[in-house]
Amino acid sequence: MTDRNNSTTTTAVVTTTNTSAAKPIWMKQAEEAKLKSEAENTAAAKAAFDATFKVLSDKAEKAVDSDSEEEDAEKDLANKPVGPVDPGKCTAAGAGIAGGTACAPATFVVVTKDADGRKVPNGGAVIRVRVLPGVGVGGTEQEGVVKDMGDGTYTVTYVVPKRGNYMVTIECNGKAIMGSPFPVFFSAGVYIYGYGILCFFC
Numbered sequence: 001m002t003d004r005n006n007s008t009t010t011t012a013v014v015t016t017t018n019t020s021a022a023k024p025i026w027m028k029q030a031e032e033a034k035l036k037s038e039a040e041n042t043a044a045a046k047a048a049f050d051a052t053f054k055v056l057s058d059k060a061e062k063a064v065d066s067d068s069e070e071e072d073a074e075k076d077l078a079n080k081p082v083g084p085v086d087p088g089k090c091t092a093a094g095a096g097i098a099g100g101t102a103c104a105p106a107t108f109v110v111v112t113k114d115a116d117g118r119k120v121p122n123g124g125a126v127i128r129v130r131v132l133p134g135v136g137v138g139g140t141e142q143e144g145v146v147k148d149m150g151d152g153t154y155t156v157t158y159v160v161p162k163r164g165n166y167m168v169t170i171e172c173n174g175k176a177i178m179g180s181p182f183p184v185f186f187s188a189g190v191y192i193y194g195y196g197i198l199c200f201f202c
Helices: 002-021 023-079
Strands: 091-093 099-101 106-111 127-133 145-148 153-158 164-172 182-187 191-194 195-198
Touching: 127 145, 127 153
Parallel strands: 099 182
Antiparallel strands: 091 106, 106 153, 127 164, 145 153, 164 182
């Protein structure tokens, strides 16, 4: 009597165990797919995280390198002597470089600079200024009067006799400076000569 009950209990336990262990194939496949998907998502997230911080790290390193290079360049430039004159870096400024009134002196200043764009502190450069009349104005080419100020700047004065458009060509040591030639316009004016006044209604 006792043995029969034990046998029945054992059979029930075995049956229950076999039922819970035997999962359908589609369920196993779904679980495997879920695990695979989670693993892929984790790997993708990690890759994106690493890539993002790598870019930020690279940018920070480049910024540091760039700052360091700029500082080195500034130090080198500070220790580098100014000069020689580079005509392509020289500039002209002043009212006379834009035009003025015919028969009246027009003045501007030429500033000599080196290849790094720094003002040269001494004179000695050969500055030549030519003023050419435009089409329909007539007349001949004129030379501007140049005064070396001894500090790297040169004052230029010139006079045109008639109203109209002109071109001002500026050369430093035989080469055109930055922006040359310059187009200028002069309005009508009066020219004073000797002890009298001669008026040219240009």
